Amino acid sequence: MHISLCREHYVDRIRGIVSDTIKKFEMIMPNDRVLVAVSGGKDSLALWEILSTLGYHTDALFIDLGIEDYSEFCKRECYNFGKEIGGKLIIFDLKKEFGKSLMDVVAKSPRKACSVCGIIKRYIMNFVAVKKGYDALATGHTLDDEVAFLASNILRWDIVQISRQKPVLESWHPMLAKKVKPLCMLSDLEMMNYALALGIRVCEEKCPLSTNAFSPFMKKILNDIENRAPGTKKNFYREFLKNRSIFERTVIDDIKIMECENCGMPTVGKYCSFCKIMGFA
Ligand code: AMP
Ligand code: ZN
Secondary structure, three states: OOOOOOHHHHHHHHHHHHHHHHHHHHOOOOOOOOEOOOOHHHHHHHHHHHHHHHOOEEEEEEEEOOOOOOHHHHHHHHEEEEEEHHHHHEEEHHHHHHHHHHHHHHHHOOHHHHHHHHHHHHHHHHHHHHHOOOOOOEEEHHHHHHHHHHHHHHOOOOOOHHHOOOEEEEOOOOOOOOEEEEOOOOOHHHHHHHHHHHOOOOOOOOOOOOOOHHHHHHHHHHHHHHHHHHOHHHHHHHHHHHHHHHHOOOOOOOOOOEOOOOOOOOOOOOOOOOHOOOOOO
16 A cells, blocks of 8 residues: 555555455355454454454454464464454364364474474364354465465466455355455555554464474565565455466366265265374375
C-alpha cells in the first residue's frame, strides 16, 4: 500500500482488503461457520479479529504440538487474545488426543521437523473443522507466505504443488474441509502495521525446531528483490492467479483417491501421511 493513512483509516483499509478478497474468491458465505487456525503469531490472531469484526461466525483452533515452552507460550497468546476479543478458542492437544507430541514424532522420523509439523498441523486443522462441522477453515497465510511458497515450488518446477496453490481449496470429499486464506493479498509488513495499529502483540518468539527452515530464507531474498523493485511480490502473485489454470491440466487425472485404512481420510495410498508419520500404519 503506497498511500499515507491515519491509524483509523489504515485499519479500515486492511479490513476492506480482507473483505474484498473473501468476496472475490467466494471464500466465506455470510452464514458460514468459520474455524480460524491460530498459531499465536500476529497474522492468524489479526485474521481472527478481522473476521469477527466483519461479522462472520468465527471460532479459533490452536493445536498444542507439545514443543517445549514454545507451545505453552503460543497457547497463552491465543487464550489471552480470545478473551480480549470475546471469541471461542478450541485447544487441541496432540499428545492427549493421539498419544504423541511433535517432539516424540520428530525424534523417530527421518524427515525434517518442519515437514513433520506441516503434515500434522494440516491433518489436525482439517480433522477438527470436519468433525465439528465448520463450513470453512481459515489460515493466516499472507502474501509473503504465498509468494515464498510459489517461488520455492517454481525453483523445483513442482507442478503438482503449483497447481494446488490457491486462495481457496474447495472441499471435494465429505472428510475434507474447505480451506481459505483471506490474508493472501496482504504482505507481512501490512499485517505487522495492522497489528501495531490495534495493539495486537507482535511476538518475536520463534519455533525452536525451525532453525533451518527454508521459507524465512526465501522471504528474505524476495524482500531484497522487492526493495529494488517495489510491487514485485504482489505482481508475481496476481499474475500467477490470472494464469494458474495453465498448470491445472496435468494433475490428478491418473491418481486414484482411496480412503486411509486407519482413519478413513482421503489419500493416494493405503494409509494417509498423518497415520504413517504418527506410526499408526
Ligand atoms: P505456518 O505453517 O507456521 O507458516 O503457519 C501458517 C498458518 O497455519 C498460520 O497462519 C495459522 O493459521 C496456522 N497455524 C500455524 N501453527 C498453528 C497451530 N499451532 N495451531 C493452529 N493453527 C496454526
Ligand atoms: Zn490416516
